[in-house]
Amino acid sequence: MSTEAFGSVTYSPPTMLQSKASSSKSDILNILENNMDRRTLFYFGKLFLESIKSGDKFQNLKRTITINLMNLNFLPLEPFHSTFHLYEDYRRDYMLTDLIELHFIEFPKFRAMQHNLHDPLHRWLLFMEENLTEEQLEELIQMDPMIKKPRSGWNESRKHFRFNQVAA
Structure with a gap:
């Protein structure tokens, strides 16, 4: 991923799912699986609306990209990475706008x-x-020096965010 492809990106530490609906991991996964599309649209909508102020010109709306990193199989599609845009229903080759982009990984x-x-x-x-072992990490950094930059911040975030587990 080149930084030119995405322009300026603001990094914020990952957040942890907080749910009081159940103490069972399978129940929490069920909540995510049944609502992930709506959650995505809700948070995407907030980001999209915040890209301009009331009274600003609509031309000032900023391209908004949402990336869902999920430790569950959500979509009934084979690839691990799916990307969605707004296309015309009968002419799939016509994209209404490139301002909206949703990723599910x-x-x-x-x-x-x-x-x-x-x-x-x-x-x-x-x-x-x-x-990931230190040796594997060094190999990734050799291939992609940009990985070295967020390394310390990501390691710190891991203390608070378990990517391989869902909090019960």
């Missing part, structure tokens, strides 16, 4: 496949894995 599907270290997305997803 499903880690169980990613973990089950052969990884390609020449693919920048694969390198970054491997970087996020909790069981």
